[in-house]
Amino acid sequence: MSLQQIIGLAIIIFFLARVLSQKRKNQLNAAEFNFWLAFWLIAGAAVALLKQIDRSLAQLGFSASGINFLLYLSVAVLFYFIFRLRLQLAKMEGEITKIVKKIALGDKPADKK
Amino acid sequence: MDKVFIIIPAYNESAAITSVIKDIRAASKEWQMVVVDDGSSDRTAELAETAGAVVLRHLVNRGQGAALKTGTEYAIMAGAEVVVHFDADGQFSAADIPAVIAPLTAGEAQVVFGSRFLSAPGGKKSNIPWFKKHVILGLARLINKIFLGVSLSDPQTGCRAFSKEAAVKLNWQQDKMAHCSEIMRLAVKNNLRVREVPITVVYHSFGQHFSGGVKILEEFFLGIFTK
Numbered sequence: 001m002s003l004q005q006i007i008g009l010a011i012i013i014f015f016l017a018r019v020l021s022q023k024r025k026n027q028l029n030a031a032e033f034n035f036w037l038a039f040w041l042i043a044g045a046a047v048a049l050l051k052q053i054d055r056s057l058a059q060l061g062f063s064a065s066g067i068n069f070l071l072y073l074s075v076a077v078l079f080y081f082i083f084r085l086r087l088q089l090a091k092m093e094g095e096i097t098k099i100v101k102k103i104a105l106g107d108k109p110a111d112k113k
Numbered sequence: 114m115d116k117v118f119i120i121i122p123a124y125n126e127s128a129a130i131t132s133v134i135k136d137i138r139a140a141s142k143e144w145q146m147v148v149v150d151d152g153s154s155d156r157t158a159e160l161a162e163t164a165g166a167v168v169l170r171h172l173v174n175r176g177q178g179a180a181l182k183t184g185t186e187y188a189i190m191a192g193a194e195v196v197v198h199f200d201a202d203g204q205f206s207a208a209d210i211p212a213v214i215a216p217l218t219a220g221e222a223q224v225v226f227g228s229r230f231l232s233a234p235g236g237k238k239s240n241i242p243w244f245k246k247h248v249i250l251g252l253a254r255l256i257n258k259i260f261l262g263v264s265l266s267d268p269q270t271g272c273r274a275f276s277k278e279a280a281v282k283l284n285w286q287q288d289k290m291a292h293c294s295e296i297m298r299l300a301v302k303n304n305l306r307v308r309e310v311p312i313t314v315v316y317h318s319f320g321q322h323f324s325g326g327v328k329i330l331e332e333f334f335l336g337i338f339t340k
Binding site: 086087090091093094096097100101103104105107108110 | 149167168169170171172173175176179182183186187188190191192286288335336338339
């Protein structure tokens with residue numbers, strides 16, 4: 001295992017410890033805890049298995065190294081999370097509009113002649 | 114005479130709202146005007162009320178599409194037979210409204226869009242800025258045709274009229290500026306009889322820029338996933 005992998009794993013262990021500590025203090029709900037636990041465990045596995053990822057990528061015909069692949073993957077995941085966040089905001093905006101409309105129409109009931 | 118409701122969404126339009134209402138009143142005393150004050154911080158609502166319009170108030174700014182939806186739902190509840198959408202900035206001409214509602218009252222169409230690109234015989238032409246006319250609206254027309262199946266001469270018109278049945282069916286969800294294209298798409302999707310009529314728009318400012326067009330595309334894209 002290379003020095004970089006050891007440093008990477010140490011950082012991941014630090015964040016895993018933080019997640020566990022936050023769970024103990026009830027600062028994370030079950031869904032958040034599961035998500036972050038899975039996230040850091042997968043990240044740890046990816047760093048530990050970097051050489052195997054390198055080999056797998058080479059077998060698939062890709063010239064990029066495992067660490068590059070992980071970087072590309074993390075950018076794609078970040079884009080996905082931003083998109084999810086944007087969708088969530090759009091849904092909330094729609095809900096706000098419904099409330100504002102209801103209040104506006106309730107303030108001035110239509111007089112059907 | 115059909116019961117006609119003119120819906121005017123307004124956000125900080127105190128400079129123009131009174132004259133817009135007076136112009137519409139001069140065109141017909143029969144039409145009912147509903148101004149939807151979309152969270153203005155100026156005297157728009159007060160002036161509209163003084164000028165004789167029914168005023169609905171959005172507590173916070175929700176966008177033109179949302180304001181039009183509020184006004185249209187009010188008109189349907191109040192027994193409207195024809196619903197007209199009209200801008201509050203004084204760029205539209207109230208004299209065009211009879212031509213916009215004529216195909217509805219004659220039973221020739223269920224949805225009528227005013228078009229800046231059609232010219233009435235002997236009529237005035239809209240002074241659309243060159244870049245807007247040939248680049249922004251040209252691209253918008255192409256996008257409407259390719260992605261929405263809409264082939265109308267004016268891809269972003271704000272002047273439109275519906276029969277009551279059409280107003281009920283056109284359940285648009287876009288709160289901001291993407292409602293223009295969404296209403297067109299819904300009219301096509303619901304197989305409503307659509308007609309375009311020429312209108313004249315007087316530009317006091319450039320209005321929607323290229324970035325606004327990109328924003329509309331983004332709103333539309335997100336709208337696909339939030340239904």
